[in-house]
Amino acid sequence: MATIGGHGFGAKVAAATASANLDRFTGVIQYEGGPLNHKYYEAYQELDSYVQHAAKLNLSGMDGPQAVRALDQGIACRKWASIFKQNLDTSGSPYWKINMEGLARNMSKFNPDVADWSQSYGLWPGQTLAIFAAHSRWVHLATNTLPFYNVFPRLQGQFP
DSSP states (O other): OEEEEEETHHHHHHHHHHHHOTTTEEEEEEESOOSOOOTTSHHHHHHHHHHHHHHHOOGGGOOHHHHHHHHHHHOOOHHHHHHHHHTEEOSSSOEESSOHHHHHHHHHSSSOTTTOOOGGGOOOOSEEEEEOOTTOSSOOHHHHHHHHHHHOTTOTTTOO
């Protein structure tokens, strides 16, 4: 038995994993993420544009420095650019360490799996801790309180 947690999209994965394996987890921790539909959030749309840009790069026609420059040109946010660069292997011919094309395809769907919380994931009846910044771009207290309580009924007193 363990407590599982995650940050951002990982928080959603942690919640879905715990809900699907009630006999293996005692708690869920949500940092800057949770059982929400992020598709219409400005922050998600910004990330989607970066993923689409990265997926369209023709890495086979570039060397490492060219690929890094192409990321810098298409990703305005330096933090996100850094994350994308960490997932790009430039030791030889550049290639993605992740399935960038698959992620781009998923994010282009009407209901992307990475953005939406499906009711089929169920609910988590155990202990839950949800933490996010007061002015988070990913979790909005005014509009996201009910989705958290719908999935985490024992969240009482722990939601900021």
